[in-house]
Amino acid sequence: METIDNSIAVLVRNINPITKLLIVFCLGIGCLIYPLPFVGYGILCLLVILGILIGQGKQVLKLIAGFGIPVTLMLLFIQGLYSPKNITMIADFGFAQMGLEGTMYALKISSTLLIFLAAFYLMLQTTKNSETVAALTQSGLNTKIGYLILASLNVVPQMQRKVKVIQEAQESRGVEISGSFIQRAKAFLPLIGPVVLSSLTDAQERGMTLEIRGFGINGDKPTSYIKVETTSLDIVLRIIAICFLISSLIPRLL
Amino acid sequence: MKIEIKNLKHKYPSGGEALRGINTAFEGSDPIAIIGQNGAGKTTFAKHLNGLLRPTEGQILIDGESIHEHTTAYWSKYIGYVFQNPDNQLFLETVRKEFEFGPKQLGVPRHEINDRIDFVSELVGLKHRLSTHPFDLNATEKKFCTIGSILMMDPKVIILDEPTCGQDVEGNQRLTEIITYLKNNDRLCITITHDMKFVVRNFDQIVVMAKGQILMSGSKNLVFSDTKTLLESYVTPPPITRVGQALGLKDISFSKEEFIDHFTRRLHQR
Numbered sequence: 089m090e091t092i093d094n095s096i097a098v099l100v101r102n103i104n105p106i107t108k109l110l111i112v113f114c115l116g117i118g119c120l121i122y123p124l125p126f127v128g129y130g131i132l133c134l135l136v137i138l139g140i141l142i143g144q145g146k147q148v149l150k151l152i153a154g155f156g157i158p159v160t161l162m163l164l165f166i167q168g169l170y171s172p173k174n175i176t177m178i179a180d181f182g183f184a185q186m187g188l189e190g191t192m193y194a195l196k197i198s199s200t201l202l203i204f205l206a207a208f209y210l211m212l213q214t215t216k217n218s219e220t221v222a223a224l225t226q227s228g229l230n231t232k233i234g235y236l237i238l239a240s241l242n243v244v245p246q247m248q249r250k251v252k253v254i255q256e257a258q259e260s261r262g263v264e265i266s267g268s269f270i271q272r273a274k275a276f277l278p279l280i281g282p283v284v285l286s287s288l289t290d291a292q293e294r295g296m297t298l299e300i301r302g303f304g305i306n307g308d309k310p311t312s313y314i315k316v317e318t319t320s321l322d323i324v325l326r327i328i329a330i331c332f333l334i335s336s337l338i339p340r341l342l
Numbered sequence: 343m344k345i346e347i348k349n350l351k352h353k354y355p356s357g358g359e360a361l362r363g364i365n366t367a368f369e370g371s372d373p374i375a376i377i378g379q380n381g382a383g384k385t386t387f388a389k390h391l392n393g394l395l396r397p398t399e400g401q402i403l404i405d406g407e408s409i410h411e412h413t414t415a416y417w418s419k420y421i422g423y424v425f426q427n428p429d430n431q432l433f434l435e436t437v438r439k440e441f442e443f444g445p446k447q448l449g450v451p452r453h454e455i456n457d458r459i460d461f462v463s464e465l466v467g468l469k470h471r472l473s474t475h476p477f478d479l480n481a482t483e484k485k486f487c488t489i490g491s492i493l494m495m496d497p498k499v500i501i502l503d504e505p506t507c508g509q510d511v512e513g514n515q516r517l518t519e520i521i522t523y524l525k526n527n528d529r530l531c532i533t534i535t536h537d538m539k540f541v542v543r544n545f546d547q548i549v550v551m552a553k554g555q556i557l558m559s560g561s562k563n564l565v566f567s568d569t570k571t572l573l574e575s576y577v578t579p580p581p582i583t584r585v586g587q588a589l590g591l592k593d594i595s596f597s598k599e600e601f602i603d604h605f606t607r608r609l610h611q612r
Binding site: 253254256257258259260262263264265266278279282286289 | 394413414415422423425429434443491492
């Protein structure tokens with residue numbers, strides 16, 4: 089998690105993780121339900137602006153460009169040209185015709201995907217995993233399941249650290265880890281075994297330390313170091329998110 | 343082999359300033375100990391010497407050539423670095439493979455690798471453990487496995503990061519043998535350590551670091567006589583030295599024999 093300290097970033101960081109989860113969920117599902125793709129792109133623009141405001145603009149744009157553009161093109165190609173729903177043709181490429189219905193469908197799917205992606209990214213960048221899990225356990229999730237979630241969220245960064253450390257060790261024993269793709273792949277492949285193995289032994293050790301500190305005690309409600317508060321801002325945001333979800337249903341029902 | 347360090351500064355991406363302008367030079371084969379409290383920047387400094395970390399400011403010259411000009415893999419031929427935590431360094435299935443890995447990367451011929459294995463495994467005491475998985479070695483043996491894997495590459499300079507961690511008497515004795523071997527074979531050994539008894543037994547050149555800077559450096563007599571600077575770096579001399587200093591003995595003592603000698607001399611003077 090980057091620490092950028094403008095007031096908006098601080099504000100976003102202090103929002104209850106549950107509120108953030110709810111917003112991500114409502115935005116994504118709402119856009120999927122709403123019949124036209126344009127709402128989705130509008131919201132995507134808002135997310136990008138939010139990203140820029142909290143100092144994550146470059147990363148969000150990179151994510152959208154790196155994942156969104158290829159996926160959108162692929163969807164447009166498949167759905168736009170070959171969807172069975174195509175009735176209204178809008179363009180003729182010679183080898184295939186582009187249909188309006190398929191194009192709209194492709195755009196909607198891609199916008200929903202991108203919203204989930206961007207919103208989740210922003211959430212992860214502004215929330216500590218431990219806070220998310222603390223908020224979830226506070227609202228009634230079993231501590232053990234909470235730990236399971238936390239542990240799996242932490243596996244990737246832990247492995248990344250481990251890979252970096254072993255790479256340093258390899259470098260200082262004469263392995264070139266920079267250079268051509270093949271050279272890097274050659275240095276990386278032998279890493280996978282030990283990294284996975286040591287992650288497993290780490291998990292076992294961690295399990296044991298948790299046990300000797302009373303993690304398995306049944307019946308007592310554990311307290312948490314991490315305090316997650318629900319402010320009035322959270323309530324307002326939650327209501328807005330749910331309103332958005334409901335309003336996206338209206339055109340379908342009418 | 344000469345290593346020159348000019349105004350070396352290092353800032354971590356998180357903003358912490360680990361090294362604040364280090365100027366020094368290492369040459370010859372007299373073993374050097376780097377001492378200082380935790381967080382003084384010892385490991386950060388050592389990781390610069392083979393290019394694992396790159397200076398934020400300043401320069402490191404190895405035989406006149408800037409460290410920037412090559413990768414760590416290239417420098418590993420000349421400067422070996424033994425990690426503080428063996429688990430960070432070992433990643434193969436057997437001790438033998440660990441030993442072979444470095445020289446193979448450097449393109450050392452097969453027969454020479456075999457010769458080196460015979461010699462190094464004897465030196466580090468792992469002759470009968472060559473086919474063991476490094477994870478099955480005990481802490482002491484693991485450390486010697488990492489030292490051995492670097493010795494196998496036969497670098498001109500070898501950096502040992504906290505080699506005495508978790509060592510018993512026998513292990514310390516073996517370390518002494520390794521350090522002596524390096525010295526006698528014109529290899530420079532730079533050791534980071536907290537163990538002052540180990541320092542005075544094996545090193546005459548000492549560099550004292552504190553808060554990302556070198557507070558002082560020189561012979562052990564000089565360094566351990568300067569109690570004021572030592573205090574500043576939170577380093578305590580070995581017990582026998584402190585007893586001598588508390589008694590106000592004129593000469594500094596690093597061993598029981600020296601202490602008895604200095605003490606009786608003073609008694610006779612009275």
